[in-house]
Amino acid sequence: MVELAERLGRAASVALVLPLLPRPVLQTTEALAALGTPVPVRAVAKLLGAEADRGPLASVLRTLADHALVWPLPDGRLRMASALHQWWRAPLGLEARLGPLLSDKSSDELRKILETLGRPLGKTKQDRFDQILEHHRDASAVRALVDAAPGDVRTLLYGHAERASAVGPAGSTRYADERWATDRALLVRRHYGSRTSMPAEVTLALRGPDWRAPFDPLPPRPDLHRLTVAEVEGEAAAMAAELTGHAAALLAECARRPPVLLRTGGVGPRELARLGKAAQCPEPVARLVLACAYASGLLAREGETLPVTAAYDVWAAQEPAERLVRLLRAWWTLGRTPTHTHDPAGRPLPALETAPPAAEAVLTRHALLTAAARLPVTHGLRDPAALGRLIGWHRPLAVEHPRDATPFAALVREAELFGVVARGALSPLGAALHEHGPGGSAGSADSGGALADSARRLLPSAVDHARIGADLTAVVPGVPSARLAAVLDSVAVREARGTASVWRFSADSVRGALDGGSDERAITEELTAVAEGELPQPLRYLIRDTARRHGHVRVAHAGSVIHGVQPALLAEIASHRKLARLGIRALTPSVLLSGMPLEETLTALRAEGYAPVGEEADGTVHAERVERPRAGTAKAPALPRPRGPRTGPAVRTDRAPVPDLAALAAGLLAAPDDPLDGTPYLNRTEETLAERCPPHLSRGELRRLTRALDAERPVTIEYAADDGRTVTHTLSDPFLDPPDLLGRCPGELSERAFALDRIRSVVPD
Template sequence: MLALLRRRPDLALPAPVDLATLSSRASVRSSVARALDSLDAFTLRVLEVSTVVEPPVTVAAVAAWFPAEHAPAVARALDRLREWLLVWGSADLHAVGSVREVIGHYPAGLGRSARDLYAAVNDLALIPLARRLGLEPASQPTSGQQITEAVLGNLDVLLEGCDGPQRDILNRLADGPPIGALRGATLQRSPAEAPSPARALLERGLLVPIDRDTVELPREVGLRIRAVAAGEVDPEPSQIATSDRGPSVIDSGGATEVLEIVRLVELLLQTMSDEPAGQLRAGGVGVRDLRRLARSLDIPESQLALLLEVSFEAGLFAATHAIEPSYLPTTEFDQWRNRTTAQRWVVLASAWLAMTRMPSLVGERDERDKTIAALSADVERHSAAGLRLQIMGILAQVPPGLAPLSEPEVLDRLAWQSPRRASTNRVLAAAMLGEATLLGITGYGALTGYSRALLDGAESGAAFAEANATALLAAALPDTVDEFLLQPDLTAVVPGPPTADLQRELGLVADLESTGGASVYRIGPASLRRALDAGRSGSDVTRFFTDNSRTPVPQALQYLINDVATQHGRLRAGTATSYLRCDDEAMLDRVLAQPGLDALGLQRIAPTVIISPAGISLVLERLRAAGFAPAAESADGAIVNLSADAPRVPARPTSRLARVRATSVPESQLLEVVSRLRASEKLAHAITRSTNRVSQEVPGVTSASILELLRAAIRSEQTIALGYVDDAGRPSQRTLMPISLGGGVVRGHEPDNSRLLSYPLQRITTVSLLEEPEELSD
């Protein structure tokens, strides 16, 4: 039972009260669909074949559809299907009721039977085919039955008469799905028109029109064409071709990307701190801000979308709560940037593995033909985390040191593991493999050693997984350097990954030109002015270069620093929110001398002009309170009215971002569900064996026999089973060791719980005296 709940955790939510509820829930269509989505291609094909085989369905009958060497694999697959509660029975196999509904009309890629297909065709549409087959025209259902018998009776002859193009069409439809498009399938061609290969098959009865533009291959025809009745499905997935690169090479390749992704995330958030990206009304980052940030970082927009989604998931930036919200770094970013490179990467990689978002969808068109924005709700996909772990799990199956030669082979393995989702998962999984490369999770297409350690924690929740990944990555990263080489051409070469402090200071005084094993920074007037604007002085910049450079400071650089520092700050700029203008200088003297106006921060910049950092409304209010009569003016000097409008709550855009986590049921909760189910079955068994069982004869009226049985149980300290109806009218069975009866309620506690419980007598439907209460506490 515990193994079943592990495979199908949705059966445990909410916890079933008994086995009957569990069994009923296991046959619900939605639960069966989720279970089928988890089956591999071979097990799913065995299940489909079991729904097609004519009764009685036995293991031998199902295995007969497969090659003889696959018979043991078919038996194992049927055992798995029984464990999943999708098939029941030993000698005769029976699929759960809703399995056929979930599989659909085309199990194992086969069409419907010829009898069913021809029975649905209109009488008039069957007349030309009946004449070609030498049959007299008749009405349905006779015409459909006659044509079915004629086609199937001469099937070998009809197939032998097919040429190459016609055989190609039949082979494609026989492999599945068995439907194809044919314009005007229900219409007759003119005698002068040469039939196309598909129409020739239609006129022979090998294809059946199911609507105006669609044809279907009958099941019997498909089975005759197939070399194997079940189709070409292997019981084991194909092997992934690999090359031996060695663990150190793979880790080094991933470490290079780690350094770059950490640098880009820090640069992105610094850029957003200087110039925040606005939030759209529907949530997310607009196309204009996306392109601006991509140009600033000199990366493609698709890579920028990945950085935004991952860093947002990691909590490094968030939207403000202003009237016009924008995205700004959080305090977590300040803590993150002070950590080591390995620690910073683990935060990003963990967020990517767990997030339920698809960055690859950014920039695509949705069903309304609108562009999907980064950080919007349209990027949310509940299955993203599961698919991401599944594709990483496939890479983890490749032995360490070996790298897959072909990405399509990895995707083929995924399609074998999840055939029902293969059509949609392939594109998304390919994008995830590209994201894993950019994030440094993979190197040369293979999973790195530190990523394997992190993946163990993501899949099993193993303790210390992040610490182990951090330690392994720190060992794979090259040693950081805290110095650089100044060149005569005003460049600084960093011979390795810089420390966080060096990278921050060097990025302030110079512009990064190239990255890799060694980074090159270009020093220029603009970069030096940036450092001076940040509060550094000319002597601070000179000292930084002197203390951290292996080579002497070039004379040209010293001249440039002195020249930029001399010019910096000679022209000053400030802010003023409002001003006072008056031709009477004595009036302005009185304003400056007036007590109580100090809070306005008034400052005289000309004989007739005073400025203030306070808003104009506050300036007017304070001046009028002091006895002056000021008036507000516009930019052209006209008097304007600044009376306030009626107060209103500013409109706030409702964020549609939903932070959803993949549903998972902890092992402890599954164990509790199993324990309750076993206790429920013991209780039901004990009630069945009990000879002392009384029921209410009139609903809501407690009978004397129930009261007497309750009193007897209290006197003998014996456990009872209550049939109880709750407030919502749901019936259930409760186990109780009663201790008192009075006030219209019976009080007591469960055998394995000392918490006092009480049940109103009018809601008790049955009372059973249990003979073996000790079994219920196991």
């Protein structure tokens, strides 16, 4: 329990939880920091202008207690975690109290202040100090003093109190005005050249007894309009289907021709434009799909290219809902906003940028769905961009991107592309993601239940039949199945994608299928199997005419020509068993052909309008099949560990399921050998450390060091060196040899001894 309390009270723990709290909770902690704890609840309520025992403030205080940030004492006062005090440097714009500001002043300086104020001078420095404090604690006396000041000084002081910010360095205001205020301790300069500070007592006095700290218990009310569930689902289904179709086309292009990476990492604008043009996919969608596909293991870096993995083949054969869910899971935990095209400095960003992912992106994404989930069920926002402004209330510490036209515009657009948000409201898919997705409010990863079911209800099954018309087009209303897309791609050219896909047949596209090894009968049977009804007569004629002309001219592999005047000798060479590996073939009794390369001959003849067919060295037809490269492993890529919020350590975005916290708490409370209840130490090592180590080490630190010694595992300590500095050492194979702690530092062969009584702290694991 001691160690748990230490960990919860640490600044790193506070920094992890604050980005998850809404604005009224943070406003309450700022008010508590300004008042100083412990403090009565009624004092906090008065400062915030709220009711003490019920209403929003009571709910906020429960939230703070649940997060071990603020808790009530037995006498009813509130105490705040000490690390939370450090978070607010000047809570509510209040700087240091007058006492600390005057603590360095000499007795003569205090006497001059009292003379200016017209107060009794006192005999000792302490008397003078107390006289000044007593005067400034009287708010009416401070206001009367300021009201009697010259006009410019009065404006300066009241403006400072209202702005709730520090006065700038010397020279930023008129020297005479500042001098008037500093002579009366209304502003205090600690040392020459430093900026002046207004004591907290003066600031509160000038703000007046009716001043209240900011407190916004309710989120801002945006402009709403009434929606039906069918309208939201229809819009979400259309967007999700379009994104799934774009993803299938883009990754199919990556399978055909893997993108080339920049030397500095990522996919450059030229390669991104090629992918978008080939897949008929807008650039923001291409960036989003590439990032999610890489994070989910469908793409992998291999040298300077980005080929698909074997997992892509499984993904491409799945239903549209399953494809969408895999990409959506990756987006939910993605450590960046991939549709940002420029960094904060305005420099262009490649797709799949190599910068370390940031946990702020994950937290902001979760905040977006939290804000959307708080909207009325039957209403949506008239302007979906207002969702970004709601994030500022639900997650005030979320960082906006300076390149966004409206707050979090890129993030809102990504949610719309996935169908998570539709028409300014949370879709059923978004609700399932928020409730059951990794890191959602349920706290555990959805195992394919609610999220997958919602996606299946939203997206219909893949279409496995096409409507082939007499105009030589094939139309697929919906997402085509992998088999249907493969058949149509082999014999036609896709012209349109999205909610409906269109292919067009031509002589060149049919010839491409024939070049791949098919014949007229095979092509006709494959198209008949996927067509709704009979094949149109114009398409049958096109296939028949193209197949009839196909192969009239044949081109064989050749490297040289062997000829002579003795046909019998040439026949002997052609039939010689040991020369069979050369693939020599007689064209006529007097000619053996092995001429120009096959590719050059085929290209030249086709450029003139012929339809030649390639031929192998043994005389068989050469089928021109395109090899589809695959990455060497199907394992998902190892993503860099994301950085934590700017105010704290790393935050994990791939959270494990949250355990039963109530059971853990019960176990901690029932555990024996708790120093808090006076039970004697049962561990001899811990007993020895308690006797030898300095008294300022906490019980948690002693136990941490005990566990490291008993398990012989590394431990990090802060140690007082001979010169008085505090140095951090990490010791491997620690050993207790009272009064010393022995261990080996990194890079050192021999052990070193550290006196137990000079250990300042034991750093947590």
